[in-house]
Amino acid sequence: MSQSPRSPAGTVDADEVARFSALAAEWWNPAGKFGVLHKFNPVRLDYIRDHVCARFGRDPSSSRSLEGLRMLDIGCGGGLLSEPLARLGAEVVGVDPSEKNIGTARVHADGSGVPVDYRCTTAEALAQAGETFDVVLNMEVVEHVADIGLFLSECAAMVRPGGLMFVATINRTMKAYALAIVGAEYVLGWLPRGTHQWDKFVTPGELEEHLAAGGMAIADRSGVVYSPLADEWRLSRDMDVNYMLLAEKPDD
Numbered sequence: 001m002s003q004s005p006r007s008p009a010g011t012v013d014a015d016e017v018a019r020f021s022a023l024a025a026e027w028w029n030p031a032g033k034f035g036v037l038h039k040f041n042p043v044r045l046d047y048i049r050d051h052v053c054a055r056f057g058r059d060p061s062s063s064r065s066l067e068g069l070r071m072l073d074i075g076c077g078g079g080l081l082s083e084p085l086a087r088l089g090a091e092v093v094g095v096d097p098s099e100k101n102i103g104t105a106r107v108h109a110d111g112s113g114v115p116v117d118y119r120c121t122t123a124e125a126l127a128q129a130g131e132t133f134d135v136v137l138n139m140e141v142v143e144h145v146a147d148i149g150l151f152l153s154e155c156a157a158m159v160r161p162g163g164l165m166f167v168a169t170i171n172r173t174m175k176a177y178a179l180a181i182v183g184a185e186y187v188l189g190w191l192p193r194g195t196h197q198w199d200k201f202v203t204p205g206e207l208e209e210h211l212a213a214g215g216m217a218i219a220d221r222s223g224v225v226y227s228p229l230a231d232e233w234r235l236s237r238d239m240d241v242n243y244m245l246l247a248e249k250p251d252d
């Protein structure tokens with residue numbers, strides 16, 4: 001049997017997934033190993049909601065502002081974003097290659113009474129099945145995949161014409177090495193050691209090239225920085241470390 005020309009190896013790096021699976025019980029503990037993601041949640045949820053509402057003509061102040069929009073949260077982990085987006089009315093498909101993560105996500109969503117369609121699968125399998133979405137979220141995932149070009153092209157293929165893709169990741173700068181690896185993993189202990197490899201960080205320019213290759217046009221760029229006084233993350237023009245890109249697929 002011939003191998004798929006699209007994906008002889010696929011997007012999954014088994015060591016990366018094993019690292020997250022080992023921590024699967026920690027997802028919903030705000031003081032645990034994923035505490036930084038909990039801290040990211042207010043700023044990234046506002047960013048996602050506001051841009052999605054602007055694109056699809058919704059009222060961002062409505063409690064069901066995302067009603068009926070089909071959203072893919074790829075690399076959803078324990079569902080820290082899937083759940084609040086589903087509460088706003090989105091039809092969320094949460095996908096992760098880790099069975100353990102999906103198990104944690106399902107148990108939590110059931111306990112909260114929030115409907116999320118969690119699946120243990122990959123971007124390439126979903127794209128192959130012809131799934132499409134109004135919005136695809138890639139939040140803190142691209143720096144953990146085996147083949148970022150393949151991963152983003154499979155994700156872009158699932159965005160409907162007129163739809164959006166969000167990507168949040170870490171820039172490949174010396175400042176990111178100092179803050180996101182030495183600072184966060186070794187000095188402050190915010191993240192387990194070995195969470196990130198500097199050479200898998202990606203510059204905004206590289207990300208934009210991958211997105212453009214997938215037919216996506218950049219619509220917004222924003223840095224995300226930590227404010228120690230407020231103990232919260234905020235949007236910023238500084239994209240040297242953490243940042244988000246928003247891309248849209250032109251209408252047919």
Ligand SMILES: C[S@@+](CC[C@H](N)C(=O)[O-])C[C@H]1O[C@@H](n2cnc3c(N)ncnc32)[C@H](O)[C@@H]1O
Binds near residue numbers: 146
């Ligand atoms: C840092 S966590 C981010 C979780 C979630 N997106 C959030 O921001 O709260 C990265 C997640 O990506 C998943 N992951 C790793 N490799 C992946 C791949 N090739 N495709 C999809 N998800 C992947 C991991 O299992 C993990 O749950």
Ligand SMILES: [Mg+2]
Binds near residue numbers: 140141
């Ligand atoms: Mg990360």
